[in-house]
Amino acid sequence: MKRQKIIMGMTVVVEIADRHATEETSEKIFSYFEYIDQKFSTYKADSEITGINDGLIKPGGYSADMQEVFRLSEETKKQTGGYFDIRTPEGTYDPSGLVKGWAIHNASKMLLKDGFNNFYIDIGGDIQACGKNNRKEQWRVGIRNPFRPETEIVKVLSIEDRGVATSGTYARGEHIYNPHARVPSANGIVSLTVIGPDIYEADRFATAAFAMGKDGIGFIEKLDGFEGYMIDKDGIATLTSGFEKYTL
Amino acid sequence: MKKYIVSFLVVSTFGLYALYLRSVGDASSAAVSPAPVAETSIPAPTPISAPTPVPTPTPVKVPTPTKPAGQYKDGVYTGVSANAYYGNIQVRATISGGKLTDVQFLDYPQDRGTSVRINSQAMPYLRQEAIQAQSANVNTVSGASDSSGAFRQSLASALEQAKNS
Numbered sequence: 001m002k003r004q005k006i007i008m009g010m011t012v013v014v015e016i017a018d019r020h021a022t023e024e025t026s027e028k029i030f031s032y033f034e035y036i037d038q039k040f041s042t043y044k045a046d047s048e049i050t051g052i053n054d055g056l057i058k059p060g061g062y063s064a065d066m067q068e069v070f071r072l073s074e075e076t077k078k079q080t081g082g083y084f085d086i087r088t089p090e091g092t093y094d095p096s097g098l099v100k101g102w103a104i105h106n107a108s109k110m111l112l113k114d115g116f117n118n119f120y121i122d123i124g125g126d127i128q129a130c131g132k133n134n135r136k137e138q139w140r141v142g143i144r145n146p147f148r149p150e151t152e153i154v155k156v157l158s159i160e161d162r163g164v165a166t167s168g169t170y171a172r173g174e175h176i177y178n179p180h181a182r183v184p185s186a187n188g189i190v191s192l193t194v195i196g197p198d199i200y201e202a203d204r205f206a207t208a209a210f211a212m213g214k215d216g217i218g219f220i221e222k223l224d225g226f227e228g229y230m231i232d233k234d235g236i237a238t239l240t241s242g243f244e245k246y247t248l
Numbered sequence: 249m250k251k252y253i254v255s256f257l258v259v260s261t262f263g264l265y266a267l268y269l270r271s272v273g274d275a276s277s278a279a280v281s282p283a284p285v286a287e288t289s290i291p292a293p294t295p296i297s298a299p300t301p302v303p304t305p306t307p308v309k310v311p312t313p314t315k316p317a318g319q320y321k322d323g324v325y326t327g328v329s330a331n332a333y334y335g336n337i338q339v340r341a342t343i344s345g346g347k348l349t350d351v352q353f354l355d356y357p358q359d360r361g362t363s364v365r366i367n368s369q370a371m372p373y374l375r376q377e378a379i380q381a382q383s384a385n386v387n388t389v390s391g392a393s394d395s396s397g398a399f400r401q402s403l404a405s406a407l408e409q410a411k412n413s
Contacts, residue, residue, distance in 0.1 A: 168392025
């Protein structure tokens, strides 16, 4: 069963191959993402993160989820030599580079706990895939062509119990965008896809590695359990040494 | 061996040029064309042409404002051509009903360069390939929903005009 909904300005897709999945199953997941959006959206005037940025909520008053996200952000900042940082140049906090992957990861754990083993969750191109698809094969995930994002894929991955996240520059032709996204200039790199043990790990390291420009793929190469596919502005891709074990 | 020395020179030149671009590019939104990279077969790895300025863009059209519901006035606004280091990015923003409803790219770096050799020199242990369209069926697709710094810079300047005009 495949269902989708627009949340956080992005398309959220939940496909569950397990037969006992009902509409309620995906509704529960959508509700969770709506709750996350309500808490962490920097666009919402009444979100907790906006309250923090406006100085209305002090560190002692953070919710448990907010404390967790701040803790994970701090940890990721250290692990990436400062390339990942939720603090904006204006001094406010924008944890969007980590929250999406974290939320998808949490939602996947909810499904697993409820007895679903074969599904994927996709928010705006960041994906957690568990178990097998309807044909009892591994999930097939395409990598979007950054130069023709609406019509073409340039790679097909075959994955199971993994997260896949792509960071990149805004691509021509798309109409969904985030004018406040804080992604540094990437020095000739237009797209970096990371396959990791789960989507939380893949997403945060894709964000950080993309900020490193050409060195980002070398950073992914050094990480155990991660593979990457980087595309530069000339359409040349650089692959980590174990990437091809996931390609068809 | 000679090839490596030449390659090293190419890389160094590119690096220095990049530093130069960064110092210039950060200070202003001055449009600078991408660093021309010499092929390794050419003995003198110096930039072939100097950066060329791009004419300052002006707002395309400022229609009569219709009752503004948001913070911006309705119209179509063109942002500055912002240096994305590997080329320039310039966007045109459309405001309707006081809200940003569309962004078009007027300039986006897509020209084919010759930085492939530099990449392979810098990361010899990583394999490279030219991307190729695939036609296989997939369950879903991974892609970026982010934006680049240059995109934001150009968009911000377009929105600034929408505020002040």
